[in-house]
Amino acid sequence: MARARYYPGTPQGITRMWFNGYMATPGSVKGHETREDGAAKNQVTQYQALFRYGGHQSLTRSSLKPTHQTHTLITRKSWSNEVTRGFNVDVHCVTSAPRESIARFAKAEDGGLGGKGLWRPVALGLRPAAENDAMKQYLGGGFVRISKA
Amino acid sequence: MPKVYNWQLGREMEYPYEGARPQKQFAMIFDINKCIACQTCTVACKTTWTAGRGQEAMFWNNVETKPYGYYPLGWDVKILEKLGVQDMDGPVYRGKTLFDAAPGGEVVLGYLPEDIDYAHPNIGEDDSTGLMPQGIHLTLPHTQWMYYLPRICNHCTYAACLSACPRQSIYKRKEDGIVLLDQSRCRGYRECVKACPYKKVYFNTQTRVSEKCIGCYPAVEGGRQTQCTITCIGKIRIQGFLGKPDAPDPDNPLDYLVLIKRLALPLYPQFGLEPNTYYIPPVHVPPPYLRQMFGWGVEQAVEAYARVREDPKLLGALTLFGATPEISHYFRVDGGWVMGYDAKQAEIVRVPLREPTLVRELYDVKHRAYRTNIT
Numbered sequence: 001m002a003r004a005r006y007y008p009g010t011p012q013g014i015t016r017m018w019f020n021g022y023m024a025t026p027g028s029v030k031g032h033e034t035r036e037d038g039a040a041k042n043q044v045t046q047y048q049a050l051f052r053y054g055g056h057q058s059l060t061r062s063s064l065k066p067t068h069q070t071h072t073l074i075t076r077k078s079w080s081n082e083v084t085r086g087f088n089v090d091v092h093c094v095t096s097a098p099r100e101s102i103a104r105f106a107k108a109e110d111g112g113l114g115g116k117g118l119w120r121p122v123a124l125g126l127r128p129a130a131e132n133d134a135m136k137q138y139l140g141g142g143f144v145r146i147s148k149a
Numbered sequence: 150m151p152k153v154y155n156w157q158l159g160r161e162m163e164y165p166y167e168g169a170r171p172q173k174q175f176a177m178i179f180d181i182n183k184c185i186a187c188q189t190c191t192v193a194c195k196t197t198w199t200a201g202r203g204q205e206a207m208f209w210n211n212v213e214t215k216p217y218g219y220y221p222l223g224w225d226v227k228i229l230e231k232l233g234v235q236d237m238d239g240p241v242y243r244g245k246t247l248f249d250a251a252p253g254g255e256v257v258l259g260y261l262p263e264d265i266d267y268a269h270p271n272i273g274e275d276d277s278t279g280l281m282p283q284g285i286h287l288t289l290p291h292t293q294w295m296y297y298l299p300r301i302c303n304h305c306t307y308a309a310c311l312s313a314c315p316r317q318s319i320y321k322r323k324e325d326g327i328v329l330l331d332q333s334r335c336r337g338y339r340e341c342v343k344a345c346p347y348k349k350v351y352f353n354t355q356t357r358v359s360e361k362c363i364g365c366y367p368a369v370e371g372g373r374q375t376q377c378t379i380t381c382i383g384k385i386r387i388q389g390f391l392g393k394p395d396a397p398d399p400d401n402p403l404d405y406l407v408l409i410k411r412l413a414l415p416l417y418p419q420f421g422l423e424p425n426t427y428y429i430p431p432v433h434v435p436p437p438y439l440r441q442m443f444g445w446g447v448e449q450a451v452e453a454y455a456r457v458r459e460d461p462k463l464l465g466a467l468t469l470f471g472a473t474p475e476i477s478h479y480f481r482v483d484g485g486w487v488m489g490y491d492a493k494q495a496e497i498v499r500v501p502l503r504e505p506t507l508v509r510e511l512y513d514v515k516h517r518a519y520r521t522n523i524t
Contacts, residue, residue, distance in 0.1 A: 009277040009293070011285070120265065121272060126223045128276050134230040139216055139278060141437030143229040144237035144244075144419070146445075 001052040001108060005119075008128045015105070022048065023055025059101040150248075153307060156394035157418040157444070158242035163249065165256045165312045171326035173390040175304045175364050176403050176425040177378065178413040180470060182432060182454070183385040186212045186274070186297040190377035190386075194301075197376045198363070203355025206267040209362035210377045212299040216438070217273030220300075221266035221348050225417065228346045229441070231258055235419050239445030246421025247309060247346055257309045261343040264354075289433060296431040299385070301377060302349040302362035303416065303424030304328045310361070313344030325390065326425065327364040335359055346420045372476050372491055384471025389478065391425065400479045402466045402489070403427075410463055412450050414443035429454060461485075464502055473498035 002020060010016060027042030028049035035041065040049040075091050077084045109115050125132025137143060152161045153168030194210035211220045219225060235244025250258040277295040285292065308328050311319040318334035319341060330341070330350065335358040341350040342359060350361045365375035374388040389403045397408035406413045413427035430439050430447045432454060439447040457463050465487030469477050475497045477489030489498040512519055
């Protein structure tokens with residue numbers, strides 16, 4: 001279980017997860033289940049996990065990826081949009097992180113303290129999909145007037 | 150108010166002090182197309198200059214994702230909104246500068262960020278504009294776009310921080326144009342923080358006085374480029390000096406790129422500060438947004454960048470980026486090589502315009518081994 005924010009850079013139905021190194025530990029899970037505020041924090045070491053349960057690796061079944069033996073699998077080639085068939089390092093080798101996985105997302109609760117209010121940058125209209133009028137004008141270059149193209 | 154000449158605006162403008170250009174002007178050029186926001190510059194600056202108490206949220210050098218990244222929060226949106234819509238037709242700026250738009254009793258239009266505005270130095274990282282529908286493909290300019298904007302103090306010719314300081318604690322060095330803040334004179338009124346539109350002066354909550362990028366002057370005095378420049382792994386930067394705007398030297402790489410070829414453009418020139426960090430604009434971003442940020446001339450710069458291979462001298466100047474830790478005062482292109490020279494015209498670096506390719510034999514006789522990394 002991880003904290004998520006809106007990200008417009010991938011098509012609908014596709015998301016990405018990165019920079020989530022701080023996985024849950026037995027201590028952080030215990031902290032989450034026993035603390036009043038529910039924070040995933042180890043009460044002895046003060047380690048704060050980014051996940052309530054699991055980690056980035058939760059999207060893989062094991063250290064070997066589910067596709068590790070499928071040499072006939074059709075995949076997208078690394079660093080390109082070319083769709084290829086067969087061996088691909090990022091798919092078939094142990095790289096310690098899933099490249100592409102199929103996952104189902106479910107919302108646990110609203111973010112923020114007590115699930116109340118918006119994150120300040122969102123409330124100020126400075127985040128994607130929540131732009132205020134000035135931000136919309138800024139994105140279109142509307143603070144300068146150009147008569148000569 | 151005295152009148153000074155701002156070459157970026159192509160006209161005279163009002164400034165609280167008489168215009169006095171330095172002997173040479175500290176300047177930096179960033180090739181935005183090459184920046185990957187690895188933040189190596191940010192960390193190099195941080196570990197060199199701002200590792201102390203009260204400097205925790207202070208980044209003299211930062212790299213923000215445009216358009217949704219800002220440090221401090223919303224800095225350019227806010228000041229552009231305050232200044233209002235201005236004409237951006239060249240070659241003479243007809244709109245208002247921040248000095249022209251100053252409210253009564255103040256020298257420059259500005260605002261003081263809230264402390265919490267510094268809380269997310271890398272907000273908006275990698276966020277692009279618009280929705281990414283299925284079937285989207287690349288066109289120029291991109292329909293969904295973002296880019297990375299590395300920023301330091303602009304060491305402005307007509308610095309707003311300097312003009313707003315009630316104690317004359319901020320000064321511009323006549324030998325190299327670096328703008329410095331005398332912390333022993335500063336009383337922490339934060340007029341400079343309010344005045345600088347780029348928000349590159351920071352208030353230290355522990356010392357209760359302000360501080361800012363010092364252009365790595367101890368290095369620069371010794372002929373060495375700044376920390377953020379020499380540590381850049383993408384070789385996107387060059388730091389050196391600009392000469393006289395009315396008499397540019399074609400052998401000075403910065404004069405050549407900024408004043409002669411106009412490939413590198415100032416950041417928000419309409420503010421009227423004559424900032425001295427220059428940007429080669431990103432080729433994939435819609436021109437109206439780029440004009441708002443870099444002024445007129447962006448379309449020509451993007452076009453010139455696409456044809457840089459056809460121009461050996463221009464390619465040579467760009468090849469000097471990240472080629473040496475020393476400051477190239479002069480450069481020359483000859484026989485497929487670019488040479489950089491120090492202030493005394495001694496050669497400090499020599500780089501081929503075309504990187505040589507070496508194809509090694511599959512079998513290494515000496516080590517009796519097959520190579521697998523051949524091309």
